[in-house]
Amino acid sequence: xxxxxxxxxxxxxPGGSLKLSCAASGFSxxxxxxxxxxxxxxxxxEWVGHIRSKANSYATAYGASVKGRFTISRDDSKKTAYxxxxxxxxxxxxxxxxxxxxxxxxxxxxxQGTLVTVSS
Amino acid sequence: xxxxxxxxxxxxxxxxxxxxxxxxxxxxxxxNYLAWYQQKPGQTPRLLIYGASSRATGIPDRFSGSGSGTxxxxxxxxxxxxxxxxxxxxxxGSSPRAFGGGTKVEMK
Numbered sequence: 001x002x003x004x005x006x007x008x009x010x011x012x013x014p015g016g017s018l019k020l021s022c023a024a025s026g027f028s029x030x031x032x033x034x035x036x037x038x039x040x041x042x043x044x045x046e047w048v049g050h051i052r053s054k055a056n057s058y059a060t061a062y063g064a065s066v067k068g069r070f071t072i073s074r075d076d077s078k079k080t081a082y083x084x085x086x087x088x089x090x091x092x093x094x095x096x097x098x099x100x101x102x103x104x105x106x107x108x109x110x111x112q113g114t115l116v117t118v119s120s
Numbered sequence: 121x122x123x124x125x126x127x128x129x130x131x132x133x134x135x136x137x138x139x140x141x142x143x144x145x146x147x148x149x150x151x152n153y154l155a156w157y158q159q160k161p162g163q164t165p166r167l168l169i170y171g172a173s174s175r176a177t178g179i180p181d182r183f184s185g186s187g188s189g190t191x192x193x194x195x196x197x198x199x200x201x202x203x204x205x206x207x208x209x210x211x212x213g214s215s216p217r218a219f220g221g222g223t224k225v226e227m228k
Binding site: 035037044045046047049050061062063064097101105106107108110111112113 | 121157159164165167170171176177206208210212215217218220221222
């Protein structure tokens, strides 16, 4: 059974930092790209960024609103992806999902999400 | 950076009716790498269509995608009760992989 389990969410003050984790099981993690997507309460989906596999040089890309503040990394030995979030703003408050597309494109896996609240 | 604009914002229809959702890109989507997702309250998004027109595994054939370049359409041929939800398009031909703002399909 495929599982993506996010953790690390919580309450943080503006300007603070938080690191999310996404633990994967049941599929070929090392060969898969890992994405982060967020959704503020009652709002739409926002792509945060991704990290590609070792075969693709662990290339990363980010959405404009988080570029320079957020960093995505991975540890293939632990089958875990990470989202380091720095200089957090109130508008970063959202549920953060990790997701991984199938190489064939005809499906993808999603975690259940972890809530990040940025508030003083 | 490609911006995706979905219309209409809300579609009010009855079961059995046809739904036509639009997704327009600010520039051409590379290789027509355009996906459609369905999201119901309290659930994670579900991939419906990839590559603009290919149905994902297990998706009923009442869902179809079409279009190319900058204009894409999701059609639900006959709405069923479980189809009332929010639908998002996403381009994955270039980074950043933006989502559209969503179209809510609600029961009339």
